[in-house]
Amino acid sequence: MKGIVFTEFLELVEDKFGLEMLDAIIEASNLESGGVYTRIGTYNFSEMLALLTNLSERTTISIDDLLLAYGEHFFSVIENSYSGLLNTYKDPIDMLSSIENHIHVEVKKIYPEAELPTFIVEEKTTDLLIMVYKSSRAMYYFGLGLMNKTFEHFNSSAEITLEKIAKDGTEVRFIIRRN
Incomplete structure (x- = not known):
């Protein structure tokens, strides 16, 4: 890590x-x-x-609540250090749906040894994003905190529901509905 x-x-x-x-x-x-x-x-x-x-x-x-708060805190690091990356997006759903194919690619350029979670987009519309998080670290609440702040960054809001696919949290479905 x-x-x-x-x-x-x-x-x-x-x-x-x-x-x-x-x-x-x-x-x-x-x-x-x-x-x-x-x-x-x-x-x-x-x-x-x-x-x-x-x-x-x-x-x-709880560890989940600590990870949620930490994810929300960590978004400020992204805003301060990687604003150019954020500025390439105009919409939170577009940004979140590009985690795997753009954002993580850019992170790997900066930190080639980084072991990042995988995000698989299952469905995407203007107001809905369903994606699956996969990571042996089960830090999905950290991801949830980042997602919350992503919507806030774009002056938007969403209802984000988590469905554990694996009981240990290594695979979790995020259902994101824009409000």
């Missing part, structure tokens, strides 16, 4: 829960990296899982 995902997560934890909480979850997680990350480095997903688990235990916020 790319370091930017870790550095931004730690920044979010410090901003929302404080430096003491950040130190506590890093210490409790027994991380191979020691909790020291660079944006361009690559780290084991198990470290993110340990950080999330320890934060969830200490805050009593």
